[in-house]
Amino acid sequence: MEEKYNPKHIEEKWQKIWEEQRINATQKRQGSKLYVLDMFPYPSGSGLHVGHVEGYTATDIYSRFKRMKGCNVLHPMGWDAFGLPAENYAIKTGIHPRETTEEAIKTFRRQIKRLGFSYDWDREIGTHTPEYYKWTQWFFLLLYKNGLAYKAKANVNWCSSCQTVLANEQVVQGACERCGTKVSQKDLDQWFFKITDFSNELVDDLKEVDWPESTVLNQRNWIGRSAGAVLKFKIRNSKFEIPVFTTRADTLFGATYMVVAPEHELISNLKPQITNWEEVEKYIAKSREKTELERTTETKEKTGVELKGIKAINPGNKEEIPVFVADYVLAHYGTGAIMAVPAHDQRDWEFAQKFGLPIRQVICDRYPEPTCPILKEAYTGFGYLVGSGQFDGIKSGEAKQKITEFVGGEMKITTKLRDWLISRQRYWGAPIPIVYDPKGNPHAIPEEHLPWLLPTDVEFKPTGTSPLAQSKELFLRVEHIFGKGWTPEVDTMDTFVCSSWYYFRFVDPRNNKEFASKELIEKLLPVDLYVGGAEHTVLHLMYARFFTKVLHRFGYISFNEPFLRLRHQGMIQAEDGRKMSKSLGNVVNPDTIVEQFGADSLRLYEMFMGPLAEAKAWNTQNIAGVRRFLERAWRLQNKIVKEGSHKETVLHQSIKKVGEDIEELKLNTAISQLMVCANDLDSRESVSKEAYKTFLLLLAPFCPFITEEIWERIGEGGSIHNQLFPTYKEELLLESVARVPVQVSGKVRAVLEVSPGTAKEKLRDLALRHEKVAKWIHGKEIKDVVVIPDRLVNIVV
RNA sequence: GCCCGGGUGGCGGAACUGGCAAACGCGCACGACUCAAAAUCGUGUGCCGCAAGGCUUGUGGGUUCGACUCCCACCCCGGGCACCA
Numbered sequence: 107m108e109e110k111y112n113p114k115h116i117e118e119k120w121q122k123i124w125e126e127q128r129i130n131a132t133q134k135r136q137g138s139k140l141y142v143l144d145m146f147p148y149p150s151g152s153g154l155h156v157g158h159v160e161g162y163t164a165t166d167i168y169s170r171f172k173r174m175k176g177c178n179v180l181h182p183m184g185w186d187a188f189g190l191p192a193e194n195y196a197i198k199t200g201i202h203p204r205e206t207t208e209e210a211i212k213t214f215r216r217q218i219k220r221l222g223f224s225y226d227w228d229r230e231i232g233t234h235t236p237e238y239y240k241w242t243q244w245f246f247l248l249l250y251k252n253g254l255a256y257k258a259k260a261n262v263n264w265c266s267s268c269q270t271v272l273a274n275e276q277v278v279q280g281a282c283e284r285c286g287t288k289v290s291q292k293d294l295d296q297w298f299f300k301i302t303d304f305s306n307e308l309v310d311d312l313k314e315v316d317w318p319e320s321t322v323l324n325q326r327n328w329i330g331r332s333a334g335a336v337l338k339f340k341i342r343n344s345k346f347e348i349p350v351f352t353t354r355a356d357t358l359f360g361a362t363y364m365v366v367a368p369e370h371e372l373i374s375n376l377k378p379q380i381t382n383w384e385e386v387e388k389y390i391a392k393s394r395e396k397t398e399l400e401r402t403t404e405t406k407e408k409t410g411v412e413l414k415g416i417k418a419i420n421p422g423n424k425e426e427i428p429v430f431v432a433d434y435v436l437a438h439y440g441t442g443a444i445m446a447v448p449a450h451d452q453r454d455w456e457f458a459q460k461f462g463l464p465i466r467q468v469i470c471d472r473y474p475e476p477t478c479p480i481l482k483e484a485y486t487g488f489g490y491l492v493g494s495g496q497f498d499g500i501k502s503g504e505a506k507q508k509i510t511e512f513v514g515g516e517m518k519i520t521t522k523l524r525d526w527l528i529s530r531q532r533y534w535g536a537p538i539p540i541v542y543d544p545k546g547n548p549h550a551i552p553e554e555h556l557p558w559l560l561p562t563d564v565e566f567k568p569t570g571t572s573p574l575a576q577s578k579e580l581f582l583r584v585e586h587i588f589g590k591g592w593t594p595e596v597d598t599m600d601t602f603v604c605s606s607w608y609y610f611r612f613v614d615p616r617n618n619k620e621f622a623s624k625e626l627i628e629k630l631l632p633v634d635l636y637v638g639g640a641e642h643t644v645l646h647l648m649y650a651r652f653f654t655k656v657l658h659r660f661g662y663i664s665f666n667e668p669f670l671r672l673r674h675q676g677m678i679q680a681e682d683g684r685k686m687s688k689s690l691g692n693v694v695n696p697d698t699i700v701e702q703f704g705a706d707s708l709r710l711y712e713m714f715m716g717p718l719a720e721a722k723a724w725n726t727q728n729i730a731g732v733r734r735f736l737e738r739a740w741r742l743q744n745k746i747v748k749e750g751s752h753k754e755t756v757l758h759q760s761i762k763k764v765g766e767d768i769e770e771l772k773l774n775t776a777i778s779q780l781m782v783c784a785n786d787l788d789s790r791e792s793v794s795k796e797a798y799k800t801f802l803l804l805l806a807p808f809c810p811f812i813t814e815e816i817w818e819r820i821g822e823g824g825s826i827h828n829q830l831f832p833t834y835k836e837e838l839l840l841e842s843v844a845r846v847p848v849q850v851s852g853k854v855r856a857v858l859e860v861s862p863g864t865a866k867e868k869l870r871d872l873a874l875r876h877e878k879v880a881k882w883i884h885g886k887e888i889k890d891v892v893v894i895p896d897r898l899v900n901i902v903v
Numbered sequence: 904g905c906c907c908g909g910g911u912g913g914c915g916g917a918a919c920u921g922g923c924a925a926a927c928g929c930g931c932a933c934g935a936c937u938c939a940a941a942a943u944c945g946u947g948u949g950c951c952g953c954a955a956g957g958c959u960u961g962u963g964g965g966u967u968c969g970a971c972u973c974c975c976a977c978c979c980c981g982g983g984c985a986c987c988a
Binding site for chain 1: 904906907908909914915916917922923926927928929930943968969981982983984985986987988
């Protein structure tokens with residue numbers, strides 16, 4: 107009798123041995139390269155979350171499986187270590203963020219190792235180390251030198267609680283993504299990355315990647331590309347004109363007024379002609395005070411003020427129309443001004459109703475028709491033009507182009523994407539490698555001075571300016587290198603900059619001459635499988651794609667998408683179905699589960715919960731099920747005999763199913779099959795060693811510890827994880843008996859047991875003569891008999 | 904409002920290309936072991952019915968010999984976007 111399965115003992119034992127033998131380092135194998143990557147974690151003080159474990163287990167199973175198939179798998183792990191929580195903690199306690207971050211990394215590393223993930227620890231990286239952020243700064247300079255990083259005064263999102271500006275992507279429904287504080291607008295001089303330069307590629311190249319459809323759609327919607335035209339409206343008695351962007355040039359003749367955004371520069375240009383300037387100024391001031399949230403979601407009630415004394419000329423029908431300023435028009439989209447067509451745009455309709463402006467229908471869904479149906483709301487569909495002079499009767503689609511040409515406008519593509527604001531008025535981030543001369547002009551810090559170190563002599567209490575502004579060390583360093591009067595940039599970079607390129611660093615993590623060698627990049631990248639939460643859909647994925655496209659444009663790399671295949675792990679909720687959170691006290695700590703059940707059980711359980719991408723609720727009781735399965739797998743040791751004569755149908759079906767399921771990351775059904783296989787083996791008096799070994803090899807990617815231990819106990823040499831994955835024999839997949847159900851008018855009445863491949867005619871005969879069938883067809887006319895060999899017979903009466 | 908994703912036993916979930924709905928697991932019931940309990944193992948388990956049989960994949964309709972799967976309409980849940988001209 108073997109001793110009892112003791113996960114604690116064997117997991118500690120093998121963790122140590124693997125570490126000593128560095129079994130997980132990327133090894134040379136015969137097959138092709140494969141880069142399997144997890145979204146690296148932010149090492150938070152609360153430690154590893156069961157959600158991390160889910161994604162990491164999936165990629166670990168995939169990596170181990172692929173190694174057993176002979177692939178050279180690159181599977182690294184690192185730390186997205188800069189960020190606000192550590193700094194906020196420093197404000198509270200005075201402990202330096204570096205200390206708390208290093209401490210958190212230690213915990214994460216210990217927890218991850220304990221779970222048996224096969225990361226190549228020789229490649230570990232941390233974004234907060236100077237060796238790493240040297241290259242983050244190098245990327246900044248690459249962008250800067252190519253005109254893709256620029257400083258500009260802009261109306262930016264400000265979070266008063268985090269005391270920093272935010273990128274648009276970090277503003278969720280008008281509030282800070284991190285802390286939920288309402289975001290206000292501020293005019294500040296900030297650094298931007300010109301991601302808009304890549305908006306077309308960012309949309310078009312989505313065709314090349316194997317990503318979840320919803321993620322692709324989210325990216326596409328965020329970029330929000332739309333095709334339209336820019337038309338110019340002249341101002342009466344003025345040299346100025348107002349260009350507008352429209353996707354509906356066909357409705358030009360229905361434009362009965364115009365609207366410009368409160369920030370529009372034209373308003374001040376036209377000041378001398380505006381007769382109600384005071385009122386206009388008041389309106390602008392009021393709308394600037396409003397937060398983005400108030401301007402958009404709070405009330406959809408339209409507000410605005412007419413610019414009295416100003417008239418624009420509709421270039422279609424030469425009619426003079428009024429011009430309004432209203433905040434339902436956004437300054438940063440299109441040209442910041444619109445032609446308003448109340449009959450065919452719901453927002454314009456509402457505005458026109460409120461201000462008593464004419465509503466003129468110019469699109470009708472029927473033609474020719476003496477009268478169009480009377481509108482009760484804006485008609486936004488397409489149709490035929492009416493009331494549009496020489497264009498009457500033309501279809502919308504055709505009219506768009508014709509009218510644009512007629513008024514001398516031009517076709518234009520516009521996107522919602524805005525440039526990426528990367529300045530942060532915070533300490534714990536990569537310093538922006540810029541210095542200012544005594545006149546205040548920015549200069550790139552020469553590469554020889556990189557890494558441009560984060561100073562240590564700062565206070566963490568927020569003062570409204572960047573903590574680096576207090577650093578004597580930093581100012582002295584600048585004076586020393588650049589001369590008197592020179593000053594440093596005191597903002598740091600958004601942490602998303604650090605995580606936009608880390609997958610490059612893993613291929614060559616100790617290189618201090620380049621961010622990674624060109625040869626290794628081409629050999630190992632792009633990432634073949636990338637797994638992480640769906641919540642990073644817009645932010646991280648968009649930025650990472652942008653960085654890759656920058657490198658591609660400047661000839662550093664030959665590919666232009668970083669992640670070929672992307673899969674998300676779903677959220678793991680608490681037992682009550684709510685979100686796991688510290689404040690609710692319902693967070694499951696992986697350590698506790700490992701203590702209680704073992705790492706192999708935890709891995710298995712999380713994969714068995716359901717499909718990887720779906721949200722799933724935690725249920726500790728269910729872990730007992732997978733643990734029982736492992737106990738059974740363990741006990742099978744007692745049944746081993748040297749040779750057996752059993753026909754291994756289920757075993758070979760399992761080799762096929764498990765292999766195919768891992769390939770598609772359907773790990774829940776792969777585990778079901780492993781259970782079926784174990785049940786099958788356990789139902790016998792004895793099991794051949796060959797069969798048992800095969801079963802263990804199938805289980806090895808899922809449960810590295812128990813399989814390694816048994817492998818040793820049954821006297822096999824070497825690590826089980828260096829073996830090849832079993833292959834199945836086609837001829838062993840078929841059962842010796844095919845069970846073919848017989849239906850009478852769609853209801854199963856009998857089952858035929860025949861040898862597989864029995865001919866149609868034979869099946870038909872057997873079915874019709876079957877005693878259980880006779881009862882149902884007796885005295886009835888048989889209209890048809892459908893026979894699908896090995897599958898079913900359906901007698902239609 | 905718009906765009907995705909999803910509704911299957913008491914629960915988590917399975918089901919190839921339209922072919923025996925409910926694999927696998929949890930729970931539950933009964934049994935074995937035990938002085939007893941836990942653990943473990945075995946058997947059973949969609950619902951109604953003593954049975955024969957009937958019913959069942961959110962609701963209603965349709966296509967088909969046959970629908971969880973395809974089509975139409977509706978209801979509910981989850982996620983994303985939200986005055987983007």
